[in-house]
Each structure stands twice: as structure tokens, then as C-alpha cells.
Amino acid sequence: MRHESQANVVNLDQGAVPRHVAIIMDGNGRWARRRHLPRIAGHRKGAQAVRATVQACGEIGIEYLTLFAFSSENWRRPADEVSALMTLFARAIEDELSRLHEHGVRFRVIGDRSRFEPRLQQLISDAEQLTAGNRRLVLTIAANYGGRWDVAQAVNRLLAERARSGIALDAPVDESDLQPFLSLADAPEPDLFIRTGGETRISNFLLWQLAYTELWFTETLWPDFGAADVSAAVASFRSRERRFGRTSEQLRVAGEVESPPLAAQAAGAR
Ligand code: FPP
Secondary structure, X not given: OOOXXXXXXXXXXXXXXXXXXXXXXXXHHHHHHHOOXXXXXXXXXXXXXXXXXXXXXXXXXOOEEEEEEEEHHHHHOOHHHHHHHHHHHHHHHHHHHHHHHHOOEEEEEEOOHHHOOHHHHXXXXXXXXXXXXXXXXXXXXXXXXXXXXXXXXXXXXXXXXXXXXXXXXXXXXXXXXXXXXXXXOOOOOOOEXXXXXXXXXXXXXXXXXXXXXXXXXXXXXXXXXXXXXXXXXXXXXXXXXXXXXXXXXXXXXXXXXXXXXXXXXXXXXX
């Protein structure tokens, strides 16, 4: 992944690194408008920022990186922008896959992919299959994803599973029943959420999974985002006390890193 300039190298002292970082990449359109360029030029530059960010996260030992590339609501954009985004996504997979694979990156997509062109669907599943055994960094792209969609699809899958195994459909559902059916069920919950572009919203991203995540917002537009911003976000993360409902005093007595209440039960969570 080392093909950005050396100026992008991440410079962080030893210390806690978030295991899972989730990012809303916002501001491509404004980046382009400020340069009197078409919006798609901003998305193209945004794709380069994706590359730099994956590299930076890999270098500092982040294990899971989840990027919001296309929301369920983004279909409302002009048709030519939607189509250009799909083309860019397909091209990014074609161009980057072998490099990701060489560097031990597992590639995954979450979201309802049934609306994508068959060729894009095929590219995605081939890429997922090729990289399924990689462990250095799990790169998840949320595409045609929405947090509410995620919860609804989890309920539907839970009910289908109950029907298959003969469990009453009206048996009570608790959080731990639903958790295995959510997207990212096999990943730890995000430790750090980043949104670029100056808005301070979650915008229907990982609604369930962000319950205890530290939030970090920056005015930087996504195409300008890079290793220095990753460092700044991680430095802010390190300065925070994560209590997960406990008191500061309890944490000092336990002297341990706390876990979110439900994530502790999920596979892969610490
Ligand atoms: C938000 O900026 C960005 C998007 C909706 C698309 C994100 C796409 C990329 C970063 C490029 C390709 C992605 C991959 C995974 C290779 P905006 O258009 O909403 O910006 P604005 O708020 O300034 O208009």
C-alpha cells in the first residue's frame, strides 16, 4: 500500500490504537465546487484519499476500517452522479484488489447489493472471496447501506432462522439475539467514528454499532483527508476515558480497559 508520498507517513507514539475505525467520507462535492470542477472530480480525488487512509490505518495497526461509500439515500442524487460513483467503485476494486491482497487486507462490502449491476455484484463477491483469509486489516465498504436497513434486515433474518429451527416467532427478542444477524456481527464495535466535511451527524450509518463509539468530526473535506488527520483523530481518541456506563472511580479500581456491554459477548470483540 506504500505508494503515497512520504509526507503521508503516520507519526504516532506508542499507545492505544483503536481496533475499529468507521468513517463517513463527506465533502467530495464541495472540494470539487471550490475548484470549479464537476462533482465527480471530487469523488475521484476522494477515491485517492481512500487509498491513503487505508495505508495510514494499516501502518498504525488498526484492525478494522469501515467506510461509508454510498448510503441507501444516495440513489436520490442525479442519475449521472450515481452512475459515475458506481463506475468509480468498480474501477477502484479492479485497480486496488491485488495490492490490497498483497498487503493482507480483507475486503468486504455491507449493504443491500442486490440493486447493483450484476457485474459490480460479481466484482464484489470475487474480491471478498479472494481476500477472505487475510487478517492484517479488514476493510469494509458500506455501499447501499443504511443503519435502519441493517436493523430491519437483522430482524428479518432472525425471524427466518426462528422459523427454520421451530422457535416461536413471538418469543421475546433481546439485544444479544439480534446482534449476530447485524452487518459487522463478527467485528468488534467501532472504537472511533470519524466524519469529514464539517457536518456533525451520523446520517443513518452504523446506528446500532456506534452506541459506545467515540465520535470525532473534522472540517477537512474528504479528498484532503490523509495520514495526518488519522493521527489527529487517534490522538483525540487516546485522550478520552471510555466508561461504558460505569463511573471513573470504578474504572480506576478495575484498572482495565472496559468493553461495551453487548460487544463483550460478540465474536471478535475484546
Ligand atoms: C460524500 O461527499 C461522498 C460520497 C457520497 C461518495 C464517497 C465516494 C468516494 C470517496 C469515492 C469512491 C469510493 C470508494 C470506496 C473507492 P458529497 O458528494 O456528499 O460531498 P458534499 O457534501 O461536499 O456535496
